Amino acid sequence: MKVTVGGSLKLAFRPWVEGLEHVPAEGPAILASNHLSFSDSFFLPAVLDRKVTFIAKAEYFNTPGIKGRLTAAFFKGVGQLPVDRSGARGAGEAAIKSGIEVLERGELFGIYPEGTRSPDGRLYRGKPGGLARVALATGAPVIPVAMIDTEKIQPPGKVVPKLMRPGIRIGEPLDFTRYQGMEHDRFVLRAVTDEVMYEIMKLSGQEYVDMYATAMKRQIAEAAKAEKEAGRAARAALAQAEKEQAAKEKAAERDRPGEQRSEP
Template sequence: MYRVLHAVVPPLAKAVWRPTVTGLEHVPRTGGVILASNHLSFVDSVVIPVVVPRDVVFLAKSDYFEGPGVRGALQRAWFEGLGMLPVDRDDTRAAIASLDVALEVLGRGDAFGIYPEGTRSRDGRLYRGRTGVAHLALTAGVPVVPVGLVGTERVQPVGSRLPRVVPLTVAFGEPIEVSGRFDDVPLGKARRLLTDEVMAAIAGLSGQEQAGAYNERTPDA
């Protein structure tokens, strides 16, 4: 079922939204890699897998997989067709375990998508990155490709029932390599330095103002 859905969902979404994509050559075609993106909308986790020519695994909040009735079944099929895995973000143990899931994905040579801000920006600014992205990159020894999304917040604004067809841009930056760069740096400092480097690259791609503070998750985020 997954392969059937995965063969249908991305081409359909790409045909509808027709996003403008730049820098796709920076995404390695094989091997473990982290795609680290800004986060403006829940559709971000749809747009990135749609345009990348290889499977990208994202963790999505479990609410997306638990809706009732026909609508819930369709939504669940949509997210499963994009290769997303559910995680309960209100369960601390589940959130910690999600890092192990990410390392497993990277360890088998797949691409893993992550939002270092932790939750979507509600004011359009780029918030400070949390160091989970650096933890994954340094532990797995894989590069980080920064991603800048523009326009996804207009696809389905808060309060809107149906998605809209609006101009979207997805920009991929040059891979940030980690191998051998932080061998003599204390681990905590290495994670912070790498995370800040990733966020600066994302800001350069998205054009967002950097907030200089962490974003806090709201109930509907």
């Protein structure tokens, strides 16, 4: 499945890649990438000779029906690992456990430190819980990765993807073994995460925003909701004003004296 999907993506989109030499031919490593598009988890594995395992929502694997089974088969084929995200803390722990298991098998583990896709193409603050804890628990090197222009291929609301060349820049591995055994120190976790995000920023050229992408998405959603409510209120006020004006005009018409008839 990986060969089929990867080959099709490479043929159709011809992604360019820099820094392939930084990915080890064998042994465990963490690929920490920015996250611009749903397709990031497909383009990165497509340019590598080794399998990369990413975490994916469990819903992709347990949806009933033929479509659900095909979706599950596809995600399994491209190396996606299901994690139940119904509870935030439980989901985080499950993702960390899964990542450690992948690395202990000597494989590549892919992770998005931002925790979700960027809402506007900028790079957001990395969450310290997952990436740093997995890196410190396993001693695996962290390889920063920058996805370039993948968000332009299929913007929100577009069904048919645009045929264009996305890019992938892979940086030099980062060694955090000096912090091993300190995976529960929040200051160390923050420092490790920030160092990785800085390298991703240099590779991607993105503007950095020192807040979580999830918080920005909430702000955008709240602003959209407020704008919608303001529009609804404005329309209601306009309708009321028109109604009142119509009532005034009707009253004025009713109260206007009739024309005097002239005497013969």
